Amino acid sequence: ERGKWIFFSAAPLKNHQGKVVGSIETLQDVTEQKHLEAQLLHAQKMEAVGTLTGGIAHDFNNILQSISGYIQLLLMRKGDDGPDLDYLDQIDGSIQRASELIRQLLLFSRKVESKLRPVDLNRNVVLVQGLLTKTIPKMVNIELHLAGDLKIINADPIQLEQAMMNLVVNARDAMPDGGKLIIETENAVLDEEYCKSHLGATPGEYVLLTISDTGSGMEKETLEHIFEPFYTTKEAGSGTGLGLAIVYGIVKSHGGYIMCYSEPGEGTTFKIYFPVLESEVIEEVPEPEEVEEIQGGDETILLVDDEETILDIGKDILGQYGYTTIEARSGEEAIDIYEKEKDRIGLVILDVGMPGMGGHKCLRELLEIDPGA
Ligand SMILES: Nc1ncnc2c1ncn2[C@@H]1O[C@H](COP(=O)(O)OP(=O)(O)OP(=O)(O)O)[C@@H](O)[C@H]1O
Ligand SMILES: [Mg+2]
Known part of the structure; x- marks a missing residue:
């Protein structure tokens, strides 16, 4: 069975001439404290490992996504045969496996949003x-x-x-x-x-x-x-x-x-x-609808992102589906462009986290220029 932790202390007992005549001994059962201490250490360790793993996984995920984006582009450009196609498929497979591992690490470190x-x-x-x-x-x-x-x-x-x-x-x-x-x-x-x-x-x-x-x-x-x-x-x-x-x-x-x-x-x-869910009203959440085949189109899209890679990949992929893109590298630039070109622009794709004015402020200003944006 589980043992017990005992805290023991002793002190001399003296008479009024200062002579030791005995001792005072205290025994205290500190089992509970010991268990809590161990639990606390464990919780702290899990927290630290979680933060570390989450940080690495998050950055790795971004790098993987950019590699994956370019591989997709290469695969789209290649014909059905050609000597490189096999290698590209292999790389694509490895990226998928790496992404799966990263996804699991993100799940552990709670960096994945739960859809509650x-x-x-x-x-x-x-x-x-x-x-x-x-x-x-x-x-x-x-x-x-x-x-x-x-x-x-x-x-x-x-x-x-x-x-x-x-x-x-x-x-x-x-x-x-x-x-x-x-x-x-x-x-x-x-x-x-x-x-x-x-x-x-x-x-x-x-x-x-x-x-x-x-x-x-x-x-x-x-x-x-x-x-x-x-x-x-x-x-x-x-x-x-x-x-x-x-x-x-x-x-x-x-x-x-x-x-x-x-x-x-x-x-x-x-x-x-x-x-337990506290609220009494429980609404049925509809099942998500099936994803339709991508149609493509010929409109012009304003792409706003401070990451060159994302702009590149976005432009290329949208291009493959027939869209024309205009790129902006900041919210400020996006506003400038939008003011001049708003009749031509059918859609704005906006990154939220950017240096400078950032996505939210940019969106508000876009809506001021054109409430229908
Ligand atoms: N039901 C169980 N009975 C006995 N040992 C268990 C049980 N569940 C987990 N373990 C122990 O805990 C360890 C960690 O489990 P965990 O599921 O995290 O990893 P794994 O099963 O070894 O690998 P993975 O789940 O990634 O395939 C296991 O290797 C095993 O020693
Ligand atoms: Mg397991």
Whole structure:
């Protein structure tokens, strides 16, 4: 069982002649403080790793996007054969893989905007269950225990499903000889008492998702690192160690709380708390419409961006679809051009973050020149 931390102090007890006649000894149980300290250190470490990863991933993403843009242009220009086409396809494939890795890192570091909407978690569990027949071998029995009166949460359904899949795949990997996978949902309340001893938990109403397996379980040493990106005990090539890091990022960006209980040989249980959506009015959000084939056109477009690369790529791609472009490298320049050419310009594509007046101010001035812009 968990040991106890005891703080011990002793001081001499003297009589009025200054002679030591005894001692005062104090014993204090500081187990709780020790646990909180460890949780705090862990939270700080995760925060630091998140900031670092997020920064690198964000910058890398921009670089990748510009490489990818130029490759797309080259691919569009090439005929159907030609010796370079194969190489370009290979490069394009590598860029896709790099982008996927970056996307996962951004998910961990919460740099991806979640598209939150009212969600009935049970529905996502059932959807995920539908995917499991392909992922989970027959020797693993899957049990669902879904609460009938489950409250609604504010969540990004795609991220929810990704988090569940990552947990379920881990459970599968922990049960190579078969076992039981249980997915449960229920309403839960976290009270002050619980939150005092669980750093990062906030009192309130939650929907609790529990995913347990009867697999190998984990040593304490492993358990301490599981949420860190690139931490894996799997052999090279079979795991990148991003699964739980992503789950962690997703839970955090939903304002939730995640716990893991595990004992070697006893299996593993993950508990995730998602805050209940407070508002009573729940509107049905329409499913996004299907993307239509790009039509192209012959209008003139004013492109405003301080990044030469973006202007270049934008001009080229819009050009391929028949548009004429005028480029501006700042909000100020855009206003000048717009004043002279507004009859010719059918559309303005405006970057928000630019040095100088910036996109928002620029937009306001454009609307002053022409309220229909
Ligand atoms: N259900 C589980 N049972 C036992 N160990 C687990 C379980 N889930 C995670 N682990 C341990 O935590 C480590 C990290 O898990 P994580 O999902 O982040 O990475 P991974 O599964 O190794 O690789 P990836 O998910 O990127 O393919 C695993 O390597 C494993 O040691
Ligand atoms: Mg995994």
